[in-house]
Amino acid sequence: MTIQWFPGHMAKAKREVQEKLKLIDVVFELLDARIPLSSRNPMIDEILTNKPRIILLNKADMADEKVTSEWISFFAEQGMPAIAIDAQAGTGMKQIVAAAKEMTKEKFAKMAAKGIKNPRPMRALIVGIPNVGKSTLINRLAGKHIAKTGDKPGVTKAQQWIKVGKEMELLDTPGILWPKFEDEEVGLKLATTGAIKDTILNLQDVAVYALRFLAAHYPDRLKERYSLAAIPDDIVELFDAIGKRRGCLASGGAVDYDKVAELVLRDIRTEKLGRLSLEKP
Ligand code: G4P
Numbered sequence: 001m002t003i004q005w006f007p008g009h010m011a012k013a014k015r016e017v018q019e020k021l022k023l024i025d026v027v028f029e030l031l032d033a034r035i036p037l038s039s040r041n042p043m044i045d046e047i048l049t050n051k052p053r054i055i056l057l058n059k060a061d062m063a064d065e066k067v068t069s070e071w072i073s074f075f076a077e078q079g080m081p082a083i084a085i086d087a088q089a090g091t092g093m094k095q096i097v098a099a100a101k102e103m104t105k106e107k108f109a110k111m112a113a114k115g116i117k118n119p120r121p122m123r124a125l126i127v128g129i130p131n132v133g134k135s136t137l138i139n140r141l142a143g144k145h146i147a148k149t150g151d152k153p154g155v156t157k158a159q160q161w162i163k164v165g166k167e168m169e170l171l172d173t174p175g176i177l178w179p180k181f182e183d184e185e186v187g188l189k190l191a192t193t194g195a196i197k198d199t200i201l202n203l204q205d206v207a208v209y210a211l212r213f214l215a216a217h218y219p220d221r222l223k224e225r226y227s228l229a230a231i232p233d234d235i236v237e238l239f240d241a242i243g244k245r246r247g248c249l250a251s252g253g254a255v256d257y258d259k260v261a262e263l264v265l266r267d268i269r270t271e272k273l274g275r276l277s278l279e280k281p
Contacts (some may be wrong), residue, residue, distance in 0.1 A: 025124065063084075065273060
């Protein structure tokens with residue numbers, strides 16, 4: 001993530017999204033399926049008041065399928081339809097349009113009742129934090145490549161509608177929102193998934209968090225990946241064991257903890273430890 005989010009930027013981003021909402025029938029709130037809460041904007045309910053909303057759990061290809069199903073039930077219980085998608089591969093695209101139709105059906109029925117013969121297509125907006133996959137999804141739904149505007153609140157160009165089939169139009173610029181920065185664990189989860197740049201948080205801190213999480217929730221995968229007979233309780237011993245196994249050594253032969261941290265995070269982000277969900281409902 002390249003943006004510095006200052007209070008002024010956040011206020012502006014919120015205003016920009018609210019400005020776009022005036023044109024919109026339905027909002028797609030894009031979340032990372034691996035971290036649906038941490039990839040959520042903390043003010044989202046306030047920003048999207050009274051707009052029909054569908055939650056899209058993106059990057060579902062990288063998340064634990066069982067946990068993703070639990071999230072879908074969790075959101076459904078709160079009255080919010082949620083769909084697991086993979087914007088990169090294009091999985092779930094038909095469901096998106098169908099869900100949007102369902103969410104806007106009353107509004108269009110009212111328009112029809114007023115005698116409007118040829119109702120316009122429903123109009124949709126994608127909102128989400130940086131790197132959650134907004135541009136990938138827009139391109140996927142558009143069926144062509146649309147240039148990325150840049151992850152900066154305030155960087156705008158003329159907005160256009162993209163046709164998605166006959167029934168839907170999508171605003172070509174997404175609403176970019178900020179994550180919940182105040183919470184350290186949220187930052188660590190975003191960093192573990194690669195949503196925020198490695199230079200923002202200390203790499204070793206992120207790897208410590210990630211390894212503790214794996215040891216607690218996916219111990220077998222951790223053991224298998226790094227050929228460990230057992231997982232040491234002590235985190236430094238765990239770094240040492242992985243470093244020795246995988247040759248992450250400094251000159252002189254001592255384990256290089258930065259190299260271990262890089263290796264582990266790269267392995268997580270490239271699914272070498274399998275599909276992982278860092279949050280459960
Ligand atoms: P943004 O507009 O919300 O900022 O996100 P963007 O579409 O740029 O996506 C951020 C990264 O996430 C991209 O990878 C993109 O390919 C990847 N991505 C988006 N959707 C999915 C998905 O459903 N599954 C998976 N596995 N990845 C997804 P990148 O490494 O930044 O770029 P690149 O590899 O595409 O070049």
